[in-house]
Amino acid sequence: MTSQLLQLQRRMATAVMEPLTRQETTRKIRRDGAVMAREASVFIKPNASLTSLERLEIYNKQYWFRLYSSLEDDFPGLLAVLGRRTFERVMRCYLDTYPSTSFTLRDLGSKLLMYLSSHEALTGGKSKLVLDVVGLEWAHIEAYDAATFPAPEPKYFAGITDDSLLRLQPSVRLLELSYPVDDLLISIRQSIGSSDTSSNNASVTRKSSTIRYVGKISPTNLWLAVHRQEFAVYYKRLRPEEYRMLCGIQAGLPLGEVFGTAFQGSTMDEASQADLLQEAFHQWAVLGWLCAPE
Amino acid sequence: MPANRFNGFTEYGVGIGLRIPHYQHIFEQKPVVDWFEIISENYMVDGGRPLYILDQILDQYRVVQHGVSLYLGSAERLNREHLRRLKELVRRTKTPWLTDHLCWGSVDGRYTHDLLPMPYTFEAARVTAEKIRHVQDFLEIPIAVENVSSYAEFHVSEMTEWEFLVEVVEQADCGILLDVNNIYVSSRNHGFDALEYVNSIPAERVAQIHIAGHSKFQKYTLDTHDHPVIEPVWQLYKRSIERCGSTATLLEWDDNIPSFEEVHREALKANCFLDQQHESAGIRPISTVVSQPGAM
Structure with missing residues (x-):
């Protein structure tokens, strides 16, 4: 049986690793047809300032920007x-x-x-x-x-x-x-x-x-x-x-x-x-x- | 309390992160620094310049290892190759304790290279604690886990972040790397009381403290490590020191890195709180205060 933890991590990783749009924002519709806003709201809580999708988008951008930046360096x-x-x-x-x-x-x-x-x-x-x-x-x-x-x-x-x-x-x-x-x-x-190489700071702007x-x-x-x-x-x-x-x-x-x-x-x-x-x-x-x- | 079984019974004072832009200054000027924190993954290689530099640093300074990709909260098994290389590095650096993050970042063998937040559930706490125990047994040194900054919370969570942290460290019987900047950042993003967080931590398990700067955006705060430490974070640090005693402290500065002197000066501001703690404990202060936070 797949654990709840594994299910959640698979779900979030799939969303985080989904490519960004040309405008470098999270896609509205994922390539597998899932509506990203609906998907995000299933596992991420909104808060007073951000919707579930906007909170997910922070991680979606960080993933791609960090990897692009690493490949640019290399x-x-x-x-x-x-x-x-x-x-x-x-x-x-x-x-x-x-x-x-x-x-x-x-x-x-x-x-x-x-x-x-x-x-x-x-x-x-x-x-x-x-x-x-x-x-x-x-x-x-x-x-x-x-x-x-x-x-x-x-x-x-x-x-x-x-x-x-x-x-x-x-x-x-x-x-x-x-x-x-x-x-x-x-x-x-x-x-x-x-x-420098690895660090643990965050960034949602392009370097x-x-x-x-x-x-x-x-x-x-x-x-x-x-x-x-x-x-x-x-x-x-x-x-x-x-x-x-x-x-x-x-x-x-x-x-x-x-x-x-x-x-x-x-x-x-x-x-x-x-x-x-x-x-x-x-x-x-x-x-x-x-x-x-x- | 500061020297405890979670930091190898050491009293390390105030350190800074070892970063490439500072290498030249360090080797030429040989500044007095209590200790350096290294990112383990940058030195888990077979040879070449990274290990040459590290060996030169180890000749002159004390070093503590801080990891970014053990992903102790990932549901999948630990990566054996990662652990093997980490143990090799531990033997080289003789780090008295080792830290990594209370987070996840890989699933099904795919790595995100990010510090993703945990769902605060009893299942996640159990899985994470088991992995920490495994790492401690394998590496044969104390492990301390760091609370991360986060930008999302999960519906499935069953407790607060600090309750989750306590649940994990008690089940794993490990230490805490208390990052007061991360507490501040997450409190802004999730609307909790940062002081309540600090007051809820089992002080006797705190092996080390992190301080850092961050960036405020319109709708959220981001843990960017590219600014000086702000006053509210210093206040959280002060409270942590009051509770934990004079604990090994490290300033993180990873982006827009200024000169070595500037980074070190910012880190040494921690000494005024550590000295206050020494005085209240009846111990003569050992440091020179460079400047007083809050008086700028």
Whole structure:
């Protein structure tokens, strides 16, 4: 038997999570046909100043404004690419399909890339650029607070064979992109600064950041590592061979396979391949990207 | 009374919330602050800057954890992953007690990220108390629950908000984080006597007190934490201190955050009430009063 408490909470959550109108007010008629004023009056008491619906509306607005604000903080690049109106329409659809299932707002955008990949029509002709921007912005969030594991001992490198394994630090994220969105996000993030995360204060007014709109961006294939140094997140462009090697390490392949995959179809001669390997591994070790296998 | 089993038998004085805009000032100036309250969820991560900052703070200051999403009043089960991460953080901060809200915010695994009001029913009190007991057992530290500001009341309620709070904390045998600003805000929105609320609280269970500012709109008052504390809220604080004794106090300021000095100065106004309490108890005041509330 469903408890009275659960019934009430389901009823209120459904009302609170119902999307707002374009004028950012509570809908008169819910999408399932329920009349919101009647629905609110079933479980919320009116008082001398506010009807049941007006009291419900405070929570309905707070829900959407808090979530929009969180997504704006996490995806400033997407906001710049889409503009506020389209951004909010896309986010409303996203949250309607994937409401938060985590205790932390940090995870709110965790399914956005997957959602947009299967709803390209929502972002029109910009879908490829949008996917690149969202992929990079989510990688940035993950790199920011990922765990750090100990680097391999120097002697480990001395004994490396084709069967040896390495791991990448969880803060290293690899992306294959069609647009130079790294430059775009660097300039956007520099202009907006940082903001606080969770708090417990209320707001029924919009907290909107200033948008920097993006002009036309020409496509360019690039391979990127998002990584963390001294607690700040950086973007580093990679050669395709480096990208493939890092992907192989991340996938847990033995180093022999990692090298084989990296140079498949490459026109690079053997001497150059050896130089690249030496240079790349030295750089990754210096940057602290590698950690010992478990 | 101020040092009690619900705050780990500590006497923490007056603290402020740890907020990003103040990091630079804190690390450069190293101000004397009795303690900082952190929002637990901001540090329940695997690594990176949030934990680095926290560790630096922990090297120099006392920290108490305050949560925003345990949702002790939700009808659904507690989130195991949330509890696991919370326990990791408790071990890191060594918080002597932990607070979260007497509210709900999730149902069927969907989170609203809001502090939604409880229906004041005996069923809700029982469910909530059971969850608080479970959290206390799991975390192995005292829990204190905070009364929230609310903007709606339910037809099904069977008692007043303060009766509900007492019912929950007695069934759970937990502490209270008494937010006098929230009492004031809710009293404006629901038309009850805020002083009656304060007078009805079991003083021996109060582990901590919150003070904050709010915003008045035409038809309701909102708990915005973006203003100084107003005189009627200071009066509720005074009465609470008279009843509870010199209790750990924290100023919340979460929006339009002014300089560190301004926030700290506002918080330290609480000391004049704490000192009065010390004097009446025959204890020499320990603080320097920055300014007198009500004399501005």
